[in-house]
Amino acid sequence: VSAGRKVVATRKLLPASQERLEQQGFELIQWPKDSSMPRDTLLKDIKGAEGLICMLSDKIDKQVFEAAGPGLKVVSTMSVGYDHIDLKAAKENNVKIGYTPDVLTDATADLTVLLTLAAARKMKSGVRAAETGEWREWRPDWLCGYQFKGKTLGVVGIGRIGQAVASRLKAFGIDRVVYWGRSEKPELKESLNADFVSFDELTASSDFIVACCALTPETKEVFNYKAFKNMKKNAIFVNTARGGVVDQDGLVKALQENLIAGAGLDVTTPEPLPTDHPLFKLGNCVILPHIGSATIEARETMGDMCVDNVLAALEDKEIPFVLKY
Ligand code: 8YV
Structure with a gap:
């Protein structure tokens, strides 16, 4: 036929x-x-x-x-x-x-948690140290990162994936969830005790910031140098959405200047990211090759x-x- x-x-x-x-x-x-x-x-x-x-x-x-x-x-x-x-x-x-x-929500949320933990616990520097012999004596201040208990999570784009990330990280001890996106979702007060805030408030008050939003004219390069500068010094930024939501030069500068503590990226501009890109040289930036849904x-x-x-x-x-x- x-x-x-x-x-x-x-x-x-x-x-x-x-x-x-x-x-x-x-x-x-x-x-x-x-x-x-x-x-x-x-x-x-x-x-x-x-x-x-x-x-x-x-x-x-x-x-x-x-x-x-x-x-x-x-x-x-x-x-x-x-x-x-x-x-x-x-x-x-x-x-x-x-x-x-829907079917990739769990896989992508899991990977977002992985990148958040990896960046927060300095996994890239740790793996490098273990593999290169830089690992010598135990030191009380060596490779110390941040934990989740009592902290604030900021979610940009709290759709299916953003909500799945928030509920996972709440199990790790996150105390407060704030979000920014197209509109307030009152039901999230009930399910996640999450508060709708402005983008500036989210970046200024969160310890962990995850981008789980669609790439739209409103979110294009919303994470620029100014946004990173507005973040806390201990902030961890994770992007499993689209590379285009980040002004990548702004991120490089912010990481080089230690304006934030670290970043985890599953998406970049372009993809693949050239291996000589400055982001790869930074110990505080973990990069994966767009494998959010790869289970x-x-x-x-x-x-x-x-x-x-x-x-x-x-x-x-x-x-x-x-x-x-
Ligand atoms: C896909 C993704 O693997 O679903 C998406 O939007 O980014 C990934 O899960 C990728 O887009 C391949 O088409």
Whole structure:
């Protein structure tokens, strides 16, 4: 039935996802290498496709929709974030967007806690010291970091992931949770005893500051030098959202000047971050290669959801995980 109907994937999909698409008889064009499909290949291969499976590093803009032609029904992104998709162009071209919310909340919240602990307890310097022989005598003041008990956590973007981070860190002893975002969420007073504050109050009063927000015009580079300067000297800043919420030069300067105690980043600008970037030289900055959702459980489910979204759209059924935009 579906012979000749094409689905394009910008990455090599998990085997289970490939099988499901091929069993349905769709022609699956995927980039065969361990990298992402180059843009010129995407613009060529997308012509006549009905479905596109993509990731955050693919820019899905007007040009892509135009290259696809009128047959494109769905863009199915293997992510909860959708800042890489031009929603206006999607609407103009009558293309639905499928995404993968919820199933990566736990994985990403766990990794946010990991980075917060790593930065707070000077893990990078500790690992280096252990591996290089810099570890000699025990000293009472060596590699001392900060603990959570009685401290304030500031969450920028307290959606699903931000709330999961706050409840985890409360179990570590966090006393007060403050948040800033698009709007106040009164129900969070009940569930997390969390208070809505201004961005300036959040940065000035928090000991741990986590960015879990979407990248939007309001959050773009909201963490700039001025914001870091406003933070406490003992503040730990963690970003598992998008590199674009940080003015990275401002962060480098703030860390070099010890305006804050440390940072943990799972996201940077650009990605991958060049290995000679000054952030890598700083002992008080831990960097991971955007692995927030990288658990077997989350990624398998994300892969399934992605295919569910494509198959539903191609069968003209309701898309199960559709982005309402
Ligand atoms: C994805 C993410 O792994 O879901 C998101 O928004 O940032 C990660 O979980 C990444 O986007 C790959 O598409």
